[in-house]
Amino acid sequence: MPHLAIWQWLLGAFNAFTIGAAKTGVPGGGILVPTLMVVLVGNARLAAAWTAPLLSTGDAFAVIYWRRQADARKLFSLIPWVLIGMAGGGFALNRDENLLRRMVGVIIGLMLVLFVLQRRGLMVNVSRGAFLYGIAAGFATVVANAAAPIMSMYLLSRRLSKEQFVATGAWFFFAVNLAKAPIYMWFHLYSVESLVFDALMAPLVIAGGFAGLWLIHRVPQRVFEWLVVALTAVSLVFLFR
Secondary structure, X not given: OOOOXXXXXXXXXXXXXXXXXXXXOOOOOOOXXXXXXXXXXXXHHHHHHHHHHHHHHHHHXXXXXXXXXXXXXXXXXXXXXXXXXXXXHHHHOOOOHHHHHHHHHHHHHHHHHHHHHHHOOOOOOHHHOHHHHHHHHHHHHHHHOOOHHHHHHHHHHOOOOHHHHHHHHHHHHHHHHHHHHHHHHHOOOOOHHHHHHHHHHHHHHHHHHHHXXXXXXXXXXXXXXXXXXXXXXXXXXXXXX
């Protein structure tokens, strides 16, 4: 059993529930989780490994529920570029944590600006640069568990329905979060304590997943899209803190 204080268990429970809700219906709603997991664990690299199994649990739940809505074709062109980005993230894991987070923040900020300009008709559709999204997402997911804002911009640029958006994103992160496991194992970031913690928190991830489903069925498409944009913008605050 992990030796955690009561406030750490409560914080972990909040994070697990939030992850579940973000995976099924509130993309970007988990922007606080990476920061709060660092507070819980006390180390950014260890926090990433503590969080990864919770993310995979949420991914699996979302994939099962949304399996008929996913548009997997939107992901095929990303696969090789994501792998390149993940490899780069693996090599960068021993670098300064604050520098890496700011690098991810700059990338997300640029993509956010490009998306807004494209939606206002001031430039062509930026989704054609799939290689940029793929590399950035792969790098960000390994070093900071922060690929969600990048993929949100990519999927929004493809003009998917809110159901297709969540379903396609679920498949992407299901594959990516499983692919990260060998990298974290290589750096010895997993432990018995972290895995027991994740097992205990898994039911709360599922509960959050049901909450996310309840919400997405009640949010209009346009509100959903701009909520994703707003949460992506807020994520920059935590990456540059």
